[in-house]
Amino acid sequence: MAFPMVVVVGAGPTGLAVACGLSAAGVPVRVLDKAAGPAVTSRALGLQPRGAEVLGRLGALGDLPELSVPIAQVVTYVDGEPMARLRVGQPTKLVTRPGLLMSQAEVEVRLRHCLAGLGVEVEWDRELLDVRRGVDGVGLRFADGEERAGWLVGCDGAHSRVRKAAGIDFPGVPVIERFLLADVKARLPVPRDTVSVWLRGDRMIGVFPLPGEDVWRLMAPAPAGAAEDLTSHALMEVLREMLLREAGVPRDTVRDVLWTSAFRIHRRLASAYRQGRILLAGDAAHIHSPFGGQGMNTGLGDAENLAWKLALVAMGGANDALLDTYETERRPIAREVLESTSAMTRMVVGQTPWARALRDQVFVPLLNRSLVQRLIWEKSSQLKITYRRGPLGARALSGPGPQAGDRLPDLACVRQDGTPTRLHRELSPHWALLNSADTAGKHEAVARRHLSPGVAVLSVAGLRHQAMLVRPDAHLAWRGTSPAALGETLTRILGSGSTH
Numbered sequence: 148m149a150f151p152m153v154v155v156v157g158a159g160p161t162g163l164a165v166a167c168g169l170s171a172a173g174v175p176v177r178v179l180d181k182a183a184g185p186a187v188t189s190r191a192l193g194l195q196p197r198g199a200e201v202l203g204r205l206g207a208l209g210d211l212p213e214l215s216v217p218i219a220q221v222v223t224y225v226d227g228e229p230m231a232r233l234r235v236g237q238p239t240k241l242v243t244r245p246g247l248l249m250s251q252a253e254v255e256v257r258l259r260h261c262l263a264g265l266g267v268e269v270e271w272d273r274e275l276l277d278v279r280r281g282v283d284g285v286g287l288r289f290a291d292g293e294e295r296a297g298w299l300v301g302c303d304g305a306h307s308r309v310r311k312a313a314g315i316d317f318p319g320v321p322v323i324e325r326f327l328l329a330d331v332k333a334r335l336p337v338p339r340d341t342v343s344v345w346l347r348g349d350r351m352i353g354v355f356p357l358p359g360e361d362v363w364r365l366m367a368p369a370p371a372g373a374a375e376d377l378t379s380h381a382l383m384e385v386l387r388e389m390l391l392r393e394a395g396v397p398r399d400t401v402r403d404v405l406w407t408s409a410f411r412i413h414r415r416l417a418s419a420y421r422q423g424r425i426l427l428a429g430d431a432a433h434i435h436s437p438f439g440g441q442g443m444n445t446g447l448g449d450a451e452n453l454a455w456k457l458a459l460v461a462m463g464g465a466n467d468a469l470l471d472t473y474e475t476e477r478r479p480i481a482r483e484v485l486e487s488t489s490a491m492t493r494m495v496v497g498q499t500p501w502a503r504a505l506r507d508q509v510f511v512p513l514l515n516r517s518l519v520q521r522l523i524w525e526k527s528s529q530l531k532i533t534y535r536r537g538p539l540g541a542r543a544l545s546g547p548g549p550q551a552g553d554r555l556p557d558l559a560c561v562r563q564d565g566t567p568t569r570l571h572r573e574l575s576p577h578w579a580l581l582n583s584a585d586t587a588g589k590h591e592a593v594a595r596r597h598l599s600p601g602v603a604v605l606s607v608a609g610l611r612h613q614a615m616l617v618r619p620d621a622h623l624a625w626r627g628t629s630p631a632a633l634g635e636t637l638t639r640i641l642g643s644g645s646t647h
Contacts, residue, residue, distance in 0.1 A: 153175070155176060157178075160443050161430070170267050190251040192250070201450070216357060221514075225507045241530050241531065304430045305413075327385060329365045349503065370389075415485075416432070416485055417478075429449055430442070432477075467642075479536075480532060562604075563606075571621055589630055597637040
């Protein structure tokens with residue numbers, strides 16, 4: 148049976164992850180990007196534990212943990228004095244793996260390699276000019292003619308042409324007028340396992356270690372009165388002066404400049420994530436402050452959630468209505484990220500004297516408290532994300548245990564042939580049916596009838612006379628003892644398309 152082609156516009160982490168998920172599920176997919184080739188600059192830096200989980204389920208994590216720079220702490224200086232040492236990466240009951248600090252370009256390399264292994268190559272220098280919406284497909288116009296797709300996914304960034312063509316609004320407000328970035332080579336007098344931030348009045352500069360010998364990222368708000376169109380040389384002069392003034396780093400310490408950028412920080416959220424057969428993900432749907440390292444990770448979460456749902460619909464395994472749950476599950480997550488990162492940015496930058504006093508005398512000292520450190524670390528990991536309030540998790544499950552929509556950790560499991568495995572290794576594009584010793588075989592036929600062939604049947608200790616059905620994105624779909632109840636749940640999730 149031939150399935151409709153899905154075209155993904157944008158070959159950043161989000162677009163590549165969507166394409167990997169779709170292709171692994173057997174959906175024909177193309178990835179188009181107007182750039183002449185892959186980006187080589189770092190842009191986003193942080194891969195939070197949830198982002199690493201998504202890449203792991205896609206088979207794209209590879210050697211990224213070994214490549215990353217291990218970060219032990221964030222040191223905050225106020226008026227030149229170290230005022231807070233925020234430990235990061237400390238294992239907790241929830242978070243058992245560290246965040247990773249590396250170039251976004253390296254994440255994209257692993258995703259492209261994963262996609263190539265699935266038989267799909269990115270089509271560079273392919274600019275989408277216009278979109279024509281239809282009931283049963285999408286018309287795409289390029290400089291050399293028109294083509295047709297069954298579905299279109301816009302992962303083409305903040306200025307998304309796909310979003311504009313779909314007529315989806317992108318309301319929002321600026322948070323900070325301008326920010327300056329530079330990746331440089333320098334022997335700075337700070338440890339390589341530390342992110343350092345200097346605050347003094349309305350001035351701030353942050354220094355982040357990057358993979359590579361003596362490679363660092365410098366980040367600071369543009370000072371008042373700075374020219375609108377700073378050249379790379381002028382931008383670096385501003386940053387060198389701030390390093391000298393705040394950290395005592397001589398101007399000639401920065402030996403080489405690898406990349407510079409100036410941009411405005413905005414907070415924007417698309418009014419909808421779907422318009423018929425057009426869907427948005429990543430920066431095309433939401434943009435926010437880089438503080439907290441949430442951007443790339445939120446996009447990867449969008450990608451995984453969308454890919455398994457679109458795959459089922461495109462292959463006739465679920466009703467079209469399943470795609471509406473993509474927005475209802477993911478848009479609230481983006482709204483919360485926008486609010487938290489905007490608040491963090493305003494707190495760090497301190498735009499008024501009152502705000503700066505509150506920052507220096509209250510918020511920064513609080514970062515030394517272990518409880519605050521644990522709460523910040525667990526929040527930023529994105530492992531607390533749950534969809535239990537969404538339409539697929541609206542019905543409470545009886546008895547102790549996770550609720551529908553909750554993320555499940557990477558449990559130790561056993562395959563039907565007796566081979567030990569881990570839960571997350573068996574997911575994406577597959578679902579997983581977890582059995583206890585006394586439920587083995589009771590629910591398998593029901594799950595396969597609705598989801599065949601994409602179900603990994605596993606046994607796991609500690610379920611206590613029940614079974615669990617896990618979605619491809621590691622969130623719980625159902626928990627219980629009745630095969631009939633499992634069937635009812637799958638019929639509700641998949642709709643009329645669930646009959647095979």
